[in-house]
Amino acid sequence: MERQEVSLKKEGGVVLLRVERPKRLNALSQAVVSGIREALDEIEVDPEIRVLLIHGENNFAAGADIQDMVKCDEQEAEEFVFSPVFDRIAALPVPTIAAIEGYALGGGLELALACDIRFAAETAKMGFPEINLGIMPGAGGTVRAPKLIGASAAMELIFSGETIGARRALELGLINRLEPEETLFEAAWKFAVHLSRKAPIALRIAKNTIREGIAMDSESAAVHNESKRWASLFNTEDQKEGMRAFLEKRTPIYKGK
Missing domain, CATH: 1.10.12 (Lyase 2-enoyl-coa Hydratase; Chain  A, domain 2)
Structure with missing residues (x-):
């Protein structure tokens, strides 16, 4: 299935959801998140789906699109927030895998954290840069990151706004597996297929x-x-x-x- 800036493709028991906004490094706009929401509408009611794999070619998702947010007031920001969609990913009963290459920043990292398992390319970059914009993570980052890597490590990432490499992310436990960039998607796909054959x-x-x-x-x-x-x-x-x-x-x- 194809939709604007988000694609959904099912093969066997695995469904692949891709963010496709390459000119903006797959930054998460309202249109992209709306596309993910529509994809979830299909995924949630399809009994044949056994595993969800989320991927963005070259870049997983370089955060939220700042152009969409710069003029928001508090009420508009509450309406903009991505967490209801990410919470639906986290609540899916089937295993979910994020395949991270390039940037996974801010909302992009929060999207990955909503998944059960994370594969990353050796060249991937991750972080929560929101503090550098006068805000903080608002789509699960302050909740899921501490649960995954501990409060102190999460605070270091969130307070500093620094971007870390994939190897450091692996050391922290932010990701599960590190793969060469050229074989990242293949490795994540093979693992998804492997899980899809389980009971x-x-x-x-x-x-x-x-x-x-x-x-x-x-x-x-x-x-x-x-x-x-x-x-x-x-x-x-x-x-x-x-x-x-x-x-x-x-x-x-x-x-x-």
């Missing part, structure tokens, strides 16, 4: 259980919840298929039932 119900329940556990104050309650979720999978055909395939030394064929 889809188990993937969804595992993702939800992780999120529930993080939100719980009690470790014992989280472990009890995990046990209940784990046991529920024994009501699925996929569990029977997976274990039979293991015993029969063959590749399982999961149907999501």
Whole structure:
């Protein structure tokens, strides 16, 4: 499917969402975010989708488009904010992967942080430059970054507005994997396909259980919840298929039932 500045392409169980605004380094305008919102409308109701991969060729997304924001007052800024769309990405039940090359700055980094897993090219650059514009991250950056890399490291990035390289991002835990620039997309795509062949119900329940556990104050309650979720999978055909395939030394064929 094609739409202005955002494309959506499904192949097997993987759907690829691409920001396509190369002349602006894939900066996130209202039109781009609206395109992502429309894409999510389709993704959320498609039962065949097992993995979402988000990518921007040459640049993931060089922040929000400043031209769209420079004259905003407080009320207009509240209407401009991208977080409702990014929250929908974070809430998707299927695994989500960001493939980062070039710049992922400000809102672009926040888009990547809304995903479950992040691959980055060795030449990628990331950061929260908002403080240099008299503002701060406003689409999840002050929430998701501290949870991922710790409050102190997140504060360093947000307070300084500095841009860091991909290797430093890997050291901090901001990204999961580092890849050569020329093979980044291929590596992320292969991983997405790999996940799409796993038991889809188990993937969804595992993702939800992780999120529930993080939100719980009690470790014992989280472990009890995990046990209940784990046991529920024994009501699925996929569990029977997976274990039979293991015993029969063959590749399982999961149907999501």
